[in-house]
Amino acid sequence: MIYRNFCLRDLNQVEGISRESFPFPLSKLAILLLSVVCRIYVAVEEGNVLGYLVLGEKRAGGLFIFHIAVKSGCRKCGVASGFMGHFVDGVCSVRTHVSNAAAQRFYKKHGFKVLKRLRYSGDEDEYLMRREL
Numbered sequence: 031m032i033y034r035n036f037c038l039r040d041l042n043q044v045e046g047i048s049r050e051s052f053p054f055p056l057s058k059l060a061i062l063l064l065s066v067v068c069r070i071y072v073a074v075e076e077g078n079v080l081g082y083l084v085l086g087e088k089r090a091g092g093l094f095i096f097h098i099a100v101k102s103g104c105r106k107c108g109v110a111s112g113f114m115g116h117f118v119d120g121v122c123s124v125r126t127h128v129s130n131a132a133a134q135r136f137y138k139k140h141g142f143k144v145l146k147r148l149r150y151s152g153d154e155d156e157y158l159m160r161r162e163l
């Protein structure tokens with residue numbers, strides 16, 4: 031498996047993974063816009079995209095994980111951990127829905143701690159998690 035920068039030919043597969051991973055997935059247009067303002071990386075095996083990471087940089091410094099997702103049949107095999115090892119260093123934050131126990135466990139495994147609970151009136155609350163290195 032290799033980890034590399036997103037390119038246009040990955041678009042359909044990244045959109046597909048987003049669709050099967052999130053209730054509000056990224057559209058193709060959103061992915062293209064994000065590829066301009068953020069960094070998008072993909073994990074690829076034999077031409078198949080197994081997962082993607084959308085990583086942003088805060089103006090005040092540090093990174094934030096905007097999206098990370100792995101194809102449903104390929105989870106718990108270290109694909110997302112590979113993104114963390116390759117591209118996520120230094121201070122980093124992420125928001126995760128309170129019901130997303132798998133994601134929280136994943137981030138905790140990678141040194142993130144819950145900073146606070148973000149309360150929303152409509153959508154589900156989220157935890158703001160942060161890693162200080």
Ligand SMILES: CC(C)(COP(=O)(O)OP(=O)(O)OC[C@H]1O[C@@H](n2cnc3c(N)ncnc32)[C@H](O)[C@@H]1OP(=O)(O)O)[C@@H](O)C(=O)NCCC(=O)NCCS
Binds near residue numbers: 099105131135
């Ligand atoms: C969260 C996600 C990206 C993890 O990707 P992954 O490739 O399966 O993760 P890895 O195999 O690299 O890491 C495995 C670790 O993550 C955690 N984890 C992953 N899936 C888990 C699950 N279903 N239940 C509990 N812990 C889980 C565990 O800490 C696990 O380590 P362990 O097996 O030693 O306990 C993946 O589950 C996913 O795509 N989820 C849907 C999208 C999503 O929720 N993204 C995060 C939004 S904030």
